Each structure stands twice: as structure tokens, then as C-alpha cells.
Amino acid sequence: MLNHKSNNSLGNGASIFDGALKQSKIRIVHNLFAMRVTRTIVYLSQLKDIAVLFPGDIHRLAEFILDCSEAADRINDITHQSNIRHSRPTLHGLSKHFAELTQVHVSLVVKKLEVLEVDFNSAIEFDLPDGTKKRKRAPKTFT
Numbered sequence: 610m611l612n613h614k615s616n617n618s619l620g621n622g623a624s625i626f627d628g629a630l631k632q633s634k635i636r637i638v639h640n641l642f643a644m645r646v647t648r649t650i651v652y653l654s655q656l657k658d659i660a661v662l663f664p665g666d667i668h669r670l671a672e673f674i675l676d677c678s679e680a681a682d683r684i685n686d687i688t689h690q691s692n693i694r695h696s697r698p699t700l701h702g703l704s705k706h707f708a709e710l711t712q713v714h715v716s717l718v719v720k721k722l723e724v725l726e727v728d729f730n731s732a733i734e735f736d737l738p739d740g741t742k743k744r745k746r747a748p749k750t751f752t
Contacts, residue, residue, distance in 0.1 A: 623713060624735045641703065648731060648732045649727050649728055649730075649731040649732070650661060650731060650732050650733075650734045651700060651725060651727055651731045651732070651733050651734070652733075652735070652736045652737075653668060653671055653672055653675070653733065653734070653735055653736050654736045655725060656668040656671050656733075659721055659722065659724060659725075660721070661707065661711070661713060661718055661721050662711060662713065666707075666711075667703070667707060667718075667721070667722070669702050670706065670707055670710070671698070671733050673705060674698045674702075674703065674733070674736070675698065675733060675735055677698070678696050678698060681696070682695060682696055686705055686740065696735060697732040697733060698732070698733050699729065699730050699732055699733065700722055700725070700727070700728075700730070700731050700733065701706065701729040701730060703722075703733060704718040704722055704729070705718050
């Protein structure tokens, strides 16, 4: 039996295609890190007048979910100090949570939220008391 090496071999069992594939993967990852994704923000106050089942229902659920996200971020910041994150729910996520909790079809919730005329990937954020665009993180508490 003959051991025949193809023209595209690098001699160590890897082909030149493997090297090219690795380079393309590195390029793709680099490009993904270089992209900045900006997300539209919907503030809690914008949700106050929207009602699916009763006045303020969406607003109250959004506030609860934001409080939970904030608490989870603080726990993560304390336990993984090298990986500080700031997570926020989206309108799409809020509509799914509302539908699950109330047994209302998600399309009805989405229809009610369309009044906002924003993308459903928009992040929900607490209202800022001083009117600034940047949110200041609450100080870490170590207990």
C-alpha cells in the first residue's frame, strides 16, 4: 500500500485548508468583537399607560424583572469580579414572560406593546432621576 501525500498537505497531517479555516474563524471572531451593537432603550415610565389585563400590569412586571436582573448582576459582580455584567430584559422577553404568567396569548401582548413604536430587541431600563443618559451602578455591598 502506498502512502500518498496530497498536494495540499502541510506535512504534519493537516492540510492548507485547515490553516485557512482557522484564519477565517479568527477573522470572524475579531470582527464580532469589533462590532458595537447599540440597543434602543425603553424606560419604565413609557410602559405605565399600557394595559393588557389591567392598568399598569406591564409596568409592574417590567419593574419586577428589572429588580431581579439588578440583583442577579450584583451577585455576579461579587462572585465573578473579573466578569462584571449589566443585563437588561428586552421588550420581546417582557412580552413572553407576561404571556407565560397570565396565560394571555403572546400576540395580544405584542400588539399592546406596538404602541411604543420601537424595536422589540429594545432594552428595558429604570428611569433616570437626573435625566442623564448613563446609568450609575449601585455600589457593591459585600456581606
